[in-house]
Amino acid sequence: MSNVTKQKVNVLVVEDEILLALDIKMLLTRLNYNVQEIVSSADKALNILDERAKEIDIMLIDIVLEGDKDGIEFARVIKKRYNIPFIFVSSYFDGNLIERAKSVNPYGYLLKPVNEKELLISIELALSNFSNQPPDKAISNKPWQGANTDTALQINDSLFLKKDQHFQRVTLDDILLLEADNNYTLIYSKSERFLYSTVLRKMEEKLPSGQFLRVHRSYVVNIQSVTGFEGNTLFIGEMRIPVSKQYREEVFRLFKAV
Missing domain, CATH: 3.40.50.2300 (Response regulator)
Known part of the structure; x- marks a missing residue:
């Protein structure tokens, strides 16, 4: 990394x-x-x-x-x-x-x-x-009702990710991929990992679809971070990301067109 x-x-x-x-x-x-x-x-x-x-x-x-x-x-x-x-x-x-x-x-x-x-x-x-x-x-007579800080906040070109007791800014370009782990989501940036008690689908909704692509039920990747592919596998640096059958055609059409 x-x-x-x-x-x-x-x-x-x-x-x-x-x-x-x-x-x-x-x-x-x-x-x-x-x-x-x-x-x-x-x-x-x-x-x-x-x-x-x-x-x-x-x-x-x-x-x-x-x-x-x-x-x-x-x-x-x-x-x-x-x-x-x-x-x-x-x-x-x-x-x-x-x-x-x-x-x-x-x-x-x-x-x-x-x-x-x-x-x-x-x-x-x-x-x-x-x-x-x-x-x-954003603010009414009860400004903070229902606010949830155990989530990633998408503001402009960045996600604000919770790390320990504070938010840390991570630009969308620095996010490599998201991985589902049961009811948790792991977010991999270029420098570290963040763990959220949120399902992958909820996290995916916060990301721009033109830059982030679902390639497997357990993976969403930043297409700008993909460094190569072989067979049904994408490479992001040294990481190997499987591409499932239902996403295969869309994914490899995109990368072959680049």
Whole structure:
């Protein structure tokens, strides 16, 4: 297997209290998330997003910020320009503020001081809601009802796979194949394996059909990772993947046409 750098979930922290921001960064680092940047105002955050929005997976936004825009007004801009989930962080919990916050459909709401366990749960559920539902419907009066973090989250060109107690980003191109193991699914990336207590069919539904192909009742392969074939067998590096009779014609027609 080739050595591939593990990619962490990237977080943009928008917080004007520097000590609290550094505390949040420490918690996120301990939870194995990567803090892409800490900024104190909406304008500074927008400058970062204009340059590299694709590098940001989720944002933590203080409602009270430096500058002309507060966190809620900033969130309205995010909803219009970008497709990135965000969680509000605030010292306040009054009714009017909550109603304003709800109007922009956040993916979570954390009260200061931020607790490590609550932070972990909030990020996992925010990513889960963002992955599984349209952004404008992800948060209701009961935003996290039915969320399931024991699954792979497909966001843009990556899967967010659970590893220990955190999500790890794996690009679709880095996924080699999926293998069924009774009611579990093994996901092989270029650098490691992930085990999920989910049947293969459910995992297959999260993947783009133009790139991933069922070749056997126990295997789904990334067709871009196939390095060769012989008889009824595909090769992915040193791995040999059987192709069953019902998929044979479709599979080998595809590879012979390449």
